[in-house]
Amino acid sequence: MSISFYNTLTRKTEEFIPMNEGEVRMYSCGPTVYDYFHIGNARSFVMSDIVRRYFEFRGYRVTYVMNITDIDDKIIKRANEQGVPSSEIAETYTEAFLHDSARFGIRPADVFPRATETMDEIIAHIQGLIEKGAAYNVNGDVFFRVSAFKEYGKLSRKNIEELEVGARIEADTRKENPVDFALWKSAKPGEPSWDSPWGKGRPGWHMECSVMSQKFLGETFDIHAGGNDLIFPHHENEIAQSEALTEKTFARYWMHFGFLNIDNEKMSKSLGNFFTAREIVEKFPAEVIRFYYLQTHYRSPLNFTHEGLDAAKTGLQKLQGLYDALREASGGTGPFDVKHFEQRFITAMDDDFNTPAGFGVLFEMVREANSILHGSGGMEEGSREALIDFLRRSCIGLFGILREESGGGATGELVGGLMDLLIGIRADARKEKQYALSDRIRDGLKELGVVLEDSRDGTKWKLSNE
Ligand SMILES: [Zn+2]
Known part of the structure; x- marks a missing residue:
């Protein structure tokens, strides 16, 4: 028996056949760190974590990568509003993301790549697209040439002609075609920027995900996941930028998580x-x-x-x-x-x-x-x-x-294990008549609100406020 799931790319439920037997390489779009994440984001993060864990439950080895978008328009906007450097906003909310994820019992990814730490690879990728004729530079802004990627629209099932009509309304005259999108944005005064062959600037969001995923999972990997709202344009553009350069399939299976509404x-x-x-x-x-x-x-x-x-x-x-x-x-x-x-x-x-x-x-x-x-x-x-x-x-x-004992959630197992270890050390200490040590363990735990109860069957523990 094997796992089957719905692949957004084919619009079918398909049997999962990994690239390498017994192994899953999975990427999930992570947070843009300009604010606390909301309960809709939390749903996607939890579900993505569950998919990863279920593969493990079924005996697969999983490499799970989740990016942290730490340079983006929204971060810069928030930084300007508060009059602080954008790196400070990114740091604050990266920490908040990791902290809140842990409170939700979401296991950390194997790798959390950050956009600002992937700049060399991003620049090399864009350069490669320009050399292939799939991107062009207009005075320091680099755009993806959508017409160079014949399969554009294959994930979202959008039709290029219709998109062109829609995009013309807010057309950027520098673009060859209104549906072309930015890979690199030239620096405006006061914005954080990085040196590049096209001058100082920063990458577009879609580009960041393409590069961060491939850096840690290879040009082709098994599963790309994210919220429903990311199918277009984010994931469509990730595919175009990646496959236009490598001429290989980017992600083999695409998974998308549903929305969350409040009281309908x-x-x-x-x-x-x-x-x-x-x-x-x-x-x-x-x-x-x-x-x-x-x-x-x-x-x-x-x-x-x-x-x-x-x-x-x-x-x-x-x-x-x-x-x-x-x-x-x-x-x-x-x-x-x-x-x-x-x-x-x-x-x-x-x-x-x-x-x-x-x-x-x-x-x-x-x-x-x-x-x-x-x-x-x-x-x-x-x-x-x-x-x-x-x-x-x-x-x-x-x-x-x-919950194990009184430990609490995903950390319960660990707490239970640590308590068993401490109780074991205390029992050994008492056997060896090292009463100072055994008392120290008991009194120290008591200060932490943990009560030990000794009986003929051994020692149990509970929280004193229970
Ligand atoms: Zn992404």
Whole structure:
């Protein structure tokens, strides 16, 4: 069995066949760091992370690259508004992005290339396009010659003639054709700039992504992902610039994530229904938000409501309840066939990462497992352990929605591991009669709000405010 998913390029659900067996090379468009990211962006980042993790769950090795656009019109505008250098804005919001992503339980990419650190490669790429006749320089601005790339429009299925008519309205007279787009923008006074063969300037956004992806994944790679709104012009232009130079397929599969609406309305600052990821994660645990996102298929629009989040919280408690009960249970004789559910779960997820169908299977499993676990015979140990293992792999390793002990979310596993390590060191210290050390561990943890409870069965820990 293999994973199939919808490829925007072909408009078909296709079986995924990687370039190199057992390996996935994936690029996802990251943030332009001029502000905090909002809950719509967060949905794309979470879903992209889930796709990556699901490949790992299925045994693939994944190289996951997400760019950070740290030089762009929006960053410069924000810097000018605040009267600070654009590098300061970029730094502030890069840090905020990494921090908020971590709070959302999104695993860091293997590489986070930054546009400003990829300048040499960007300039070389543009130079190559000029040499091939696919780009031209007009007094320090370099444009892509769309007519040089015959397949332009193949991703968005847009028709060049229609685009030309539309573009003529705001035509830039320096362009040969109104649909041509900027690869390099000459520096205006007071703007950050880099030296280039065409004078001082900076790259266009589309160009940055083409180069950052190929730098770390090669000229051709497996999957390019991003929000629906990026299909045109961003991804269309990425394809044109990349393939016009290399004459090879750029990304083999294109994935796009659906929009997020608030109470059935488009989220916008002017409507007053705009939420940053940072605001929402203050009000709801990240696990609940992730679970909420995952209940909608990644390609469908998601209608974000507070009631929906509350319902997600209740649903998630059922999964957490089973997970906790399994680990507290002992004895028992009833068998439980976890493999059967795991197989069905995989079948659901293999079909275009269908998380709602995957949860359908998981909740059926929760009901059945609960009836055995809380029934008169209880659940026998081997089944319990297999079920705990599956829940760990699916709901912690893959989805990041269950909590280990009191650790919390995606970091829960780590916290649990660290606590086991500390408890083990303390037990050794006591055996060796090093009471100063064992007391130091206990008292230090107490200061952090962690209480150790010793019993004949060993030492357990809990948070003192629970
Ligand atoms: Zn991009």
